[in-house]
Amino acid sequence: MRIACPYCGERSLDEFLYSGDATVKRPDFASPTAANEFVSYTYERSNPPGMHRELWYHSAGCHAWLVVTRGIATHAITSVEVARDVALNEKPATKDSI
Amino acid sequence: MSRAHYSIFSVLRESLRGHTGWGPAWREAEPKPDYDVVIVGGGGHGLATAFYLAKHHGPLRIAVLEKGWIGGGNVGRNTTIVRSNYLLPGNIPFYELSMQLWEGLEHELNYNAMVSQRGVLNLYHSDGQRDAFARRGNAMRLHGVDAELLDQAAVRKMVPFLNFENGRFPIHGGLLQRRGGTVRHDAVAWGYARAADRLGVDIIQNCEVKGFKREGDRIVGVETTRGYIGAKKVGMAVAGSSSRVAAMAGLRLPIESHVLQAFVSESIKPFIDGVVTFGAGHFYISQSDKGGLVFGGDLDGYNSYAQRGNLPVVEDVLEGGMALMPRIGRVRMLRHWGGIMDMSMDGSPIIDHTPVSGLYINAGWCYGGFKATPASGFCFAHLIAHDQPHAVAKAYRLDRFATGHAIDEKGMGPHPNLH
């Protein structure tokens, strides 16, 4: 498998570490249902057979965290995004849970 | 003839007439309109469940539904190792029950699955690893399981061809479970299928479950590629596909599917007796009764439903192999393939009710599923029959993640690919 790091270009699997589902979002610790939300966030996975948005870390490269969209049955990669950009786009700039 | 007892006498008798008298090992059953229990998944666990249900909890009308050919999942593509050298109290009694069931399997099934207790040796390479193995060995002994801590000299005597002199990580000793060993993997599925068939279980191949039918909170049957089949109770034993099947019942599981590669070499004259695992890398090896070296290493590390792995992991495994056993350099790899593992969030399995009444789940076997086959079937049958977990499987609850009772042998936390 080869992943096209937006910074480094296409590199082999052995430069990356996988870190699971990128669709789960860390809940607010102050939420009244935080206990359940954290269980779901930490443990429950859709694990779909089709396309999967997932986190990878370019550990032997530039150390960027990436959001990769990949077919689980085919291993075909349709997009590689910088996780920081994805997170900033999904998160209102003002929001700060502390 | 399908009910023929297998023995040397029946083999001799058949040899005189060109083996024309043998019938099917199991019937090709047609689905009936309804059953007391439907087991989804004709792998080792599903077939074992059906067998123990029929044997200990009958009379019950039982069907096993398999989307392809039986034994095509984990039981058909693993590295054949059986052992009960676990660390945690949630696991040891379960895997020890499995070990005991393996030990009696051939007579229980009248099928020789070649349960071969030639030992499982886990090497240690540091004082810290030695002490961790001592802790494990002591835990096993407290549970009445055999365990021996070997020093370097004893390991040398057992496996003199390891790299004691020139290793990157010195071999200091090993934890040995003599009762561990290997089993002829495919034969487990066939043996359970034949024995379950003889107890009246319908084994239905090429029958894929496409949905669950519910009335209210209760399951009443399954939709399949061969039509609707009613069921009072449904047990899922579809590791590798658990999330997909559970999704049909609206469940999200603490499971990711990962690919684990396995390898076999060309057939060579046996020189490795038992199973050896390398404690300083991801490598374990045994040699089959046919002469092939059977070995493996770490997961590829990413979610996958494709039954194949990638080259970097192949290289990683063989680097471990050559670090441990430099005499195998000129032996050739014949085949490598990938199996799909239900990797759970703590590395331990799930045998439990689901929130849907009448639907039971047996999942999350990680790469420990093969050795667990008999106990998994035994305990799952118990759960389905009595609605209560079997004593040795009571830790395998679905809600343990919510309550903080993870069974984390490796201490890796909620990272399935690290277990």
Place this chain on the structure above:
Amino acid sequence: MANQTLLATSAFLHWKPVKALNFTVEPRETLTMASFAAAKGKKDALAAAIRAAYGADLPKGSGRVEGNGIAFVWAGPDQWLAIAERKDGRDLESELKAALSGIASVVDQSDGRVVVRISGSDARAILAKGIPVDLDARAFKPGNVAITHASHIGVILWQIDDKPTYEVALFRSYVDSFAHWLLDSAAEYGV
């Protein structure tokens, strides 16, 4: 005991000098290096400050530029490694801290990483034995940078010229293992 100064020790403990017809390896022991990373929202200010002080445009992606005796090597998103000769007590950490105050964090790397210069017409074939990046002349050119690994050892690699000459920066503690791999790989080429 008097406070006499400490002598630096080479990281290249078991290094043998290599000089073959088409392959040379040369440790660069006299460098001062510092990494710097833009503070949040200060990327443009950082680029301007570097341009003003050194006349160099910081590479946005993986690349290497030179200015006023310093090479700026891209070292990851919004991070660079500055490299210069350590003559006359030059110390890039303090120099850059002064120049980039408030717009970038600066960390001394003069000792954390070592740099090896590898050159010659056999270099590509030898490096291909451990570095999984396409170093063909059409794919990788002088000024290009790759962060990758060489035989399980993390490296930052850049090309200097078309001979080709490369430099590889790696963490200090790996130097012996790196040398072993490099010389092993070069053996086929008569090194």
Place this chain on the structure above:
Amino acid sequence: MATPGQGSGTGSQPNRLETGGLVDRSRIVRFTFDGKTYTGHPGDTLASALIANGVSLTGRSFKYHRPRGILSAGSEEPNALVELREGARREPNTRATVAEVFDGLVARSQNRWPSLDFDVMAVNSLLSPIFVAGFYYKTFMWPSALWEKLYEPAIRRAAGLGRASDEADPDTYDKATAFADVLVIGGGTAGLAAALAAARTNARVILVDENATLGGRGVDDGADINGNPAHEWVRTVEAELSSAPNVRILRRTTAFGTYDGGTYGAVERVSDHLAVAAQGVPRQRLWRIVAKETVLASGATERPVVFGGNDRPGVMLAGAVRTYINRFGVLPGRRAVVFTNNDYGASTVAALKRAGAEVVALVDSRAQISDEVKRIASEAGARLLLGAVVTGTLGKKRVTGVTIHTRTGEEERLDCDLVAMSGGWNPNIQLTTHLGSKPTWNDKLLCFLPGTLPHGMSLAGAVAGDFTLGKTLVGGTSAGSAAVTAAGYAAVSVPVPKAADESDAVAPLWRVKSPNGKAFVDQQNDVTESDIELAEREGFRAVEHLKRYTTLGMATDQGRTANVNALAIMAEITGRTIPQTGITVARPPYTPVSLGTLAGHHREKHFKPTRLPPSYRWAKENGCVFVETGLWLRPSYFPRPGEKDWLETVKREVTTVRNAVGICDVSTLGKVDLQGADTAAFLDRIYMNGLKTLPIGKCRYGGMLREDGILMDDGTVARLGENHYFITTTTANAVKVVQHMEYCAQWLWPELDVQIVSATEQWAQYAVAGPKSRELLQKIVDPAFDITDAGFPYLGVGEITVCGGIKARLFRLSFSGERAYEIGVPARYGDALMRRLAEAGKEFGACAYGTEALGVMRIEKGHISGPELNGTTTPRDVGLGGMVSTKKDFIGHVLGKRPGLVDPERPALIGFRPLDRSQRLRSGAHFLKRDAQATAENDEGYMTSVAYSPSNGHWVGLGLLKRGPERIGEIVRAYDPVRGGDTLVEVVSPVFVDPEGVRVRG
């Protein structure tokens, strides 16, 4: 016309043709097979050289030990497997058909005893009525104790083919990565045409071929291209490709696997054709080839026909017969019967005739054949038996004749010493299926063709079903052009070479019914036609069941010569079509790959890189014993002359620290520099304890959790400035912590301003510990800096200079419980600083200490380390519950409150000492109540760390005990059956030295 055995210089090779073939007849090489010396020529394979010498018996089959010869001329060979070379280089199961001969080559037959000619195990053949597929599963069950003792050892003694070497492989291997615009797999006529079309555009082309020479079947068949012998065209193309700077030709290189992302694994046999590899040159090399486009031109493998005795030496694939004649100039037999179901039979008849052999008959299962074939048979003087089949072979260790079932139903015997058989061709589609694509059945060509191709792959030649030479050239040229266009180059028009299109007509013939003797489907694994029938009878009809039950297709050729015939037979028995019956999926590798190649450089000592700490050289000079800690080699202890064991050394080191001063290299601890306006806020979310309030110039102990509330790592956090922190991690977790922090900074909280830089290797860091530590440091710290207790109290941190201006960082931290410091200097000064400290410390009686003494002292102080930070403990478990903030969000906060993690019954950290103070403690012992039975129910925890405490004069331990802190004073059992230990221990405070913590503050 060539005639065998008459040429000069080949007198000892009776079957060497006088002319023809591409071997170098000017040179002779000598080799031995089973101890007997033979000669061959460079360019020969072991198989062709054995044929030249009239050797036809080359091996014994796996199960029945039947005599076997050479079936094929390629990598699909199931029978002629030998042990090649000797001693440490002994290599089992080498196919004689691909091993090139060299002077001094030694080969032995395998799986026979005492000799190939007389093999005692051939008795198995007599037992073959019993040894049918699956018989193991039905027997050997009673009594069960005998399985491991008797049955299985007997089976294992009989198992296996060749023997692995007893010694470490002395050869070297390496790996390399290559990148191509167009990768062409297969250097036959199709592949050469494709490579040429691609290469002329200046695209980067890699051409790989498994053989030593290019040309493939075009050369094997002795065909013509552009009116000249094919090998001349091959030579021209090869010359052009070799001289093109954009082309790399890898000969003796097998592309063995297709992997994701256009990556192909290939193995180059760099030196296997040589007696000894040249200095510095590896035996084999693993290529990882990354290709934009790939043209697969892998050819096809000929199918045997399943008939009685089809395994007897002298029965050979018809294409192989042509190869031996045309490529090697050897004649595999003098009197041949050609048995076929296709029009290629004609070319075999013609080749045999041309080579001087007598063609006794062309037995063709088809009733109707073309006039062209008839003409060739007639010209060769061969009887034409149409609608006839070979039912059996005569002879023992070599065919002496065949029995024929004629069209009219008569039995006939023909004398012959060679049966050239062809059941059609199977395209070598393996590389198209490795990513999961299913092949499709072609009813006209009677073979599986590739299904959906992997991204970037295209086909040329026989693998695409283009079985004729003319088509391979047309298809190869166009596939090469198309691939190079897809790779982004403007195609250059290339003229297509001209060659004849012979007929590829074929009719189904899978097995001959009512065979005369055993009819083998999988020759190596001894799977017969009747085994398939038995499997069907027993319900093993799914193709995977068939394969697993009979072991069909699991031999070293992965079923290349067996699988399609087996499927066809199963289809016939069950009344289904072949595609309905199924397909078997080929797994990589295409041909077996030696394990050493896949490891390459990374074996033995070089399995993983070794990291050396900054003062490694000093430590080595001072007799240090090192210990592997992750990739690091850390000083473990420093024995001195006269010390009898490690324990004595460690006692001295500890005592020195406790009474004077010691120095320890702690450079391997992870060090991370964090800067940015939000650094304090960031660290507050990562650590369980509050860090915002840490004053500048101070350090604090910190712990971080995983999101599940379990301890991940601990270390110190130093605040160097308002927005500048410097943290340490454990050695083991240095990389993991940086990864975690980057995850938090980039993904969880990208809005925060924080820059994270690993500084582990920048600083050489030394713990200087002991009551005299300040006095020692005073000697090297420059006078401008005040390190008195007033000026630099416990938990202070300062940026200072030492030894006249060397920049340094000083931390007042203690792991040992003594007054202690850590001093960091730039790594290049580490070794010198260690020397300086050792020298300056002499007057204080200082010594260096290693990880052993470090461990003893932290245990004496009750500090946790790796054994307690094992990925399953909470802060509460290890006595750090009080540190956990309740006020802020941090990773692990919410899930750390789950009932299972705050259960008071959880084992918690406490200290232990032996009741009998002379007894030794062991980590890993489990705790039981004093009078409790040794059962799982009574298990109350375990000992995590132990040490001999010189300060106490006895062993001390730390452990996790159920409600441990409440049980001080209780006596429990430390039960350690795996080491024969069962020790009564007293539960005590985990702090064994200076419980008030006075000494640390000085």
